Amino acid sequence: MTTTAVSQRTPEAPRRPPSPQLVQIRDLVYQVAGIFQPDNKLRHLEDRCQKRMQALGVATLREYYDCLTVRPIRQAELVSLLNEITIGETFFFRNQPQLDALRNVVLTRIVEARKKMSLRHLRIWSAGCSTGEEPYTLSIMLMEELARRLQGWTFEIVATDLNEHSVAHAKAGVYGNYSTRNLTPQITQKYFSPVGENLQVNTQVKTHVSITRVNFLDDARMVFLKGFDVIMCCNVLIYFDVQSKRRVIQHFYNNLLAHGYLFLGHSESLYGVNDDFRLVHLPSATAYVKSEERLVTR
Amino acid sequence: MSDERQQRLRQRLEALEEMPTIPVVLVPLLRYLEQPLDILDLQQVVDLISQDKSLAAQCLHMANSPLYGRWTPVDNIRNAVIALGMQRMRDIAVSCSVLTLMPRGRTSVDPIVFWEHSLGCALVCRQFAQKIGFPDPAKAYLAGLLHDIGVVAELCVVPQEFRVAFDLARSQGIPLHEAEATTLGLTHCDSGKIVAEKWHLTDDLVAVAGCHHDPHTAQMHRDLVALVSLSDLLCRMSGLGYGYAEECQVNFAEEPGFALLLEECPALRTFDWARFTFELEAYMEEVHHLVRLLYRVSQ
Numbered sequence: 379m380t381t382t383a384v385s386q387r388t389p390e391a392p393r394r395p396p397s398p399q400l401v402q403i404r405d406l407v408y409q410v411a412g413i414f415q416p417d418n419k420l421r422h423l424e425d426r427c428q429k430r431m432q433a434l435g436v437a438t439l440r441e442y443y444d445c446l447t448v449r450p451i452r453q454a455e456l457v458s459l460l461n462e463i464t465i466g467e468t469f470f471f472r473n474q475p476q477l478d479a480l481r482n483v484v485l486t487r488i489v490e491a492r493k494k495m496s497l498r499h500l501r502i503w504s505a506g507c508s509t510g511e512e513p514y515t516l517s518i519m520l521m522e523e524l525a526r527r528l529q530g531w532t533f534e535i536v537a538t539d540l541n542e543h544s545v546a547h548a549k550a551g552v553y554g555n556y557s558t559r560n561l562t563p564q565i566t567q568k569y570f571s572p573v574g575e576n577l578q579v580n581t582q583v584k585t586h587v588s589i590t591r592v593n594f595l596d597d598a599r600m601v602f603l604k605g606f607d608v609i610m611c612c613n614v615l616i617y618f619d620v621q622s623k624r625r626v627i628q629h630f631y632n633n634l635l636a637h638g639y640l641f642l643g644h645s646e647s648l649y650g651v652n653d654d655f656r657l658v659h660l661p662s663a664t665a666y667v668k669s670e671e672r673l674v675t676r
Numbered sequence: 677m678s679d680e681r682q683q684r685l686r687q688r689l690e691a692l693e694e695m696p697t698i699p700v701v702l703v704p705l706l707r708y709l710e711q712p713l714d715i716l717d718l719q720q721v722v723d724l725i726s727q728d729k730s731l732a733a734q735c736l737h738m739a740n741s742p743l744y745g746r747w748t749p750v751d752n753i754r755n756a757v758i759a760l761g762m763q764r765m766r767d768i769a770v771s772c773s774v775l776t777l778m779p780r781g782r783t784s785v786d787p788i789v790f791w792e793h794s795l796g797c798a799l800v801c802r803q804f805a806q807k808i809g810f811p812d813p814a815k816a817y818l819a820g821l822l823h824d825i826g827v828v829a830e831l832c833v834v835p836q837e838f839r840v841a842f843d844l845a846r847s848q849g850i851p852l853h854e855a856e857a858t859t860l861g862l863t864h865c866d867s868g869k870i871v872a873e874k875w876h877l878t879d880d881l882v883a884v885a886g887c888h889h890d891p892h893t894a895q896m897h898r899d900l901v902a903l904v905s906l907s908d909l910l911c912r913m914s915g916l917g918y919g920y921a922e923e924c925q926v927n928f929a930e931e932p933g934f935a936l937l938l939e940e941c942p943a944l945r946t947f948d949w950a951r952f953t954f955e956l957e958a959y960m961e962e963v964h965h966l967v968r969l970l971y972r973v974s975q
Contacts, residue, residue: 395742414951417742417958475915482849482923645957647950657949659913659928661849661921664950 396420399439403427406446411460411616412623414645426462430455457617464613464643468508470515470553471560473612473644477519479660480608484639485527488607491637500533503606503633506540506614510548510589511557513537514579516610517586518569536603538592548589551579595622600629607635612643620651627652631668640666682861688833689867690874701728702773709766716762722754725769734772734970735765743799743962744768767802767817771795774821775970779832785842788971789919790827796916796963797823800907800956807952808941810903819884819904822877826868826885827852833867834860842918849923851912853889865889891933899940902933909933914956916963 400420407423408414415423427442434455436442445455471477485500492498500520504513513535520533539545558566558577570577592599594614609630615623630640631654640655641663642648648655648666655666705724709716726732732753739756740749744764750756757765774794778787801820805813830838837860845855853863869886877885880897884904887894894901906928911917913926928934928949938944 408951414954416954416956418961419957478921482921483925486923487925645954647948647954649948649950656927656929659910659926659949659953661913661923662915664953667925667927 397424397439399443400424400427403439403443403446406443407456407459407463408647410456412647412649412651413460413463413613413616413643414647415463416645423463426459429462430459433458460616464616467613467643468511469557469560470511470518472511472515473663474560475662476641476644477515479663479665480639480641481519481523481527483660484608484665485523489527489531498531500528500531500608501606502533502535502608502610503603504535504537505592505594505609505611505630507537507544507548507589508539508541509544509553509557510537510551510579510587511553512610512612513548513587513589514551514583517583518565520586521569521583533586535587536606537587537589538603539589540591540593542591545589545591551584552576553579594618594626594629597625597629600626600633603629603633605635606633606638608639608641609634610641612641613646615642616646623651627655631655634668636669638668640668642666679861685834685837685860685862686866686870689829689870691833701725701731702769705769706766709762713762718754718757721757721762721765725753725757725765731769731772731776734775735768737969738768738772738966739765741962741966743959743966763814767798767814767821770818771798771821772970774825775967777825777828779828779835785831785839786919787828787831788967790824790831791971792963792967793911793916793918794821794824795967796959797821797904797908797911799959799963800911800916801904803955804907804910804952805903808937808943808947810899810937810941812900815880815900816903816907819881819900820907822872822881823884823888823904823908824864824868825871826864826866829867829871830856830860830864845918846920849921851889851922851924852918863889891936898936902936905933906931906937910953910956914953914960916956916960 396417400423404415404420404423424439427439431437431439431442434442434445434451436445446452446459449455488500502516502520504516507513516535520528520535524531537548539548552573554576558570561570561577566577569580569583571580572578592603594600611630615626618626627648631652634640642665648657652666655668658665658667701724705721708720708724725735735753736750736756738744739760744760744767748759750759756768760768775791778791798817798820802813802817804810805816810816827838830841838856841856841859842852844850844859845852848855853865856863865886865888869882872882872885880900883894883897883901887901888905888908891898891902891905909926909931910928912922934944
């Protein structure tokens with residue numbers, strides 16, 4: 379018999395296939411919440427499940443799947459698991475591919491489409507802004523662009539969150555090491571001031587950002603939020619049931635200008651939730667567009 | 677570019693003098709594996725692959741990758757063929773053989789990037805084919821693997837001219853074929869068609885190599901060309917492209933390949949593009965890891 383031995387082995391941890399129960403939980407989370415964990419993140423999902431299993435005193439993934447599907451606690455447990463999955467996801471310049479796509483493709487398209495118009499004002503809604511890292515990141519990025527793509531433009535960022543504590547934190551604009559770990563020394567020096575061991579966002583960054591408390595299910599509030607070019611809504615809709623999600627997405631659709639963009643969180647999808655928005659692929663990011671025709675009017 | 681210079685480039689590509697040849701073991705192996713599965717002799721397949729030690733070692737590395745469905749290690753070709761099956765081994769042997777076509781030593785552009793893209797595209801083509809009910813996922817894999825054979829030809833035969841095209845594409849964030857058309861007067865589809873015909877590849881693979889950036893121009897096998905066209909674009913938009921970001925916005929439902937493929941695969945109408953895109957994330961890590969490993973072995 380002719381055999382050939384592996385000539386070069388790489389030192390790496392032994393791999394193992396994902397358990398079918400874990401894949402089942404992954405698919406359930408995607409179906410119900412719209413957030414997907416690819417195969418390379420299944421270890422992370424398993425860790426999160428194990429943590430919840432410990433809290434519930436559950437021994438197997440099969441049993442935990444039952445907790446998420448048939449037991450009376452299923453809705454609350456799904457929220458707990460989602461909290462675990464998305465925990466610690468708020469920090470400055472969190473999703474760089476998404477920010478690059480917004481800056482390099484979306485801004486370029488908006489500026490190009492409005493070339494012949496006098497109104498050169500950009501309006502972005504950070505919907506579910508948590509403690510403010512996202513809207514301030516956007517503000518910093520757009521301030522940098524004022525000397526480039528956005529020459530002669532103005533911009534504003536409307537930031538909203540349901541949680542009053544988060545809104546208060548966002549308004550204060552003071553952040554610790556975890557939130558600021560992605561900041562370059564240049565950005566830190568230009569846009570932040572030290573406050574003890576923390577960093578505070580400078581006033582010039584804050585002036586572009588208005589922060590208020592808004593409940594997405596408050597229709598009366600939602601209808602008055604109008605005229606946005608871009609809505610960023612990351613890891614918020616995953617907590618809504620399908621009916622509420624549809625209602626909120628319909629609001630977003632109406633809140634956007636024609637051809638406006640809706641960005642969701644990493645690996646978040648609207649599949650099966652809304653047919654009006656169109657999925658578009660940007661470099662290493664996806665977004666939903668209100669329509670595909672050229673931007674014409676505000 | 678003048679017609680005369682373009683003609684000279686075409687002639688050099690047609691001569692293919694600097695182009696490496698396909699490993700000798702590949703042709704008999706492929707021919708043997710074309711036969712019905714029930715008459716294939718396992719030992720003969722093992723012997724064929726094992727003739728080329730470098731190829732065999734690469735095949736083993738690939739066979740041990742989760743990308744090909746293996747989680748428990750195999751340490752010889754015989755066990756790999758038993759564990760993975762004849763068809764999967766064919767995919768692996770062809771993939772390793774294509775790697776050997778890449779130019780050695782100093783090149784104008786890092787060939788690993790192109791091989792990562794080709795292997796990534798092959799895997800995406802097969803997965804995409806399976807998901808939408810395309811009749812021949814194995815063929816889709818092969819087509820994805822070989823779709824950019826024209827790039828390999830340009831890297832080998834006209835490296836300096838190709839470098840200019842590549843630099844333009846990268847600096848402006850535009851598709852490579854557009855930059856090639858501007859600077860070379862021809863694209864890797866043109867050169868791919870020349871190579872594919874020269875190597876007597878099957879008609880469908882010639883069509884894919886020659887038309888994947890404009891599936892409507894394919895005279896035959898438009899569904900396969902369209903499938904590769906969409907998979908190629910998805911790879912390029914998802915960070916498995918040519919090592920730079922194409923600064924554009926793509927709606928797959930409006931791509932020319934979409935309507936063509938829809939005729940053959942109605943499941944495409946309700947296809948979850950978002951989920952498929954997220955799934956690619958796992959491919960990327962594995963593809964980077966595997967290609968670097970294989971490239972080291974082949975040196």
